[in-house]
Amino acid sequence: MNMVDHRFDIVDQATYRNGMSRLGTSVSVVTTLSGGKRFGFTASAVCSVSDTPATLLVCINRGSSSFPAFEGSRYFCVNTLMPGQEEISDVFGGRMPSSDRFAHGEWGDGLTGVPVLANASVSFECELTNAVDEATHRVLFGRVIDIRENEERATLLYCMRRYLRG
Template identity: 45%
Template structure:
């Protein structure tokens, strides 16, 4: 197959285009011997349902990177309407302990913090990872799921938050 010759896509052009891709907002957490940590991520998606697997992309320069790879666990907590403050707290710069002060947390099978009030929580173990450019793709097997009935969702689109009205999650 011949790939058409074209100019390289500039970093800013890529980001401008990606800003047009609406995405759910998630607080990704971990806990274990390498410490409790969390960060905000929109780069999350389903991979396969056999075994139930999702992926999370994490920047290797993030302060939380060693905690996630060291612990080998993640909980993907999907945010709903009115949880922008949590997203901003986990979105960088804020010290780890302070990030967790904005929510109530419990623990599930992996020990990763589960956010009370999250619309969805996927408790996972990391089964593999692949480095691509600045990021690692974490492949995460889902061991447990918690789901709220009222499935309003916080969406990040065009560089700002949008609230999507509630609907029944398991219609």
Template identity: 40%
Template structure:
């Protein structure tokens, strides 16, 4: 048997940040609001960089900008909740992405919230919600990867989920 060897293409320059963001805009991502409770009250942010790590024990990760006030509150409290948004709550994603001029506790007045095991705010209308105890954090570039052990589950588990692709919200 003869093995064909294909030459490697010439080395490409490392992509710049804009080229990387443009390429990532083609990737379909579920949309989440990550919440916590801090000394100043409830805080949250919109995120797409969320993933399952393990089911034994149930563990997830979320990537958050190191400059985020929500990150500081998560680390201080040791708890956070990842709320996966349903398609009809695209406006909530905009609010928690700081695109509507609504800040702090006012953000939480635009939806129905409750609490699970950790006390972090859980979106009652979430497709799914993962209430987490922070077990590790790792700095990588401009973000911190938060690892959370899931200690509670919420959400309705039905209906279309909110996605983000090509810098627009959609549903699946």
């Protein structure tokens, strides 16, 4: 079923991006393991779907250099960053090769072998249950199979194109 009403024009890219920049969000690094190698990207599009069963979603650009690894992976981890981890966000959001990104931060292995950031605010290890393509992105739905929380209750936030401490 197509839900688009074609009587209205769609806003242009710049207007949309400016509006979305006002939608504050937590900053996460999403990781996976593919072919024995670690891959990851910075994401601000992470959302709870349900608590029964515990399920979240994350969006990845299909043009991302990390996309092929996530396309073929069954497991992934959403590592929500803390204030002071802006460099990790920048590294995983940039054009640095995936193999070099993991030199930043302290990484361990989750239950499924996916990379888990040791001092993340919270890490959600997930099993992929569904994937939906929309426009330039793929929405990954993950059933949460493990959660690791940091005792320090702080999360790195991003709003108006800058980092905030929350």
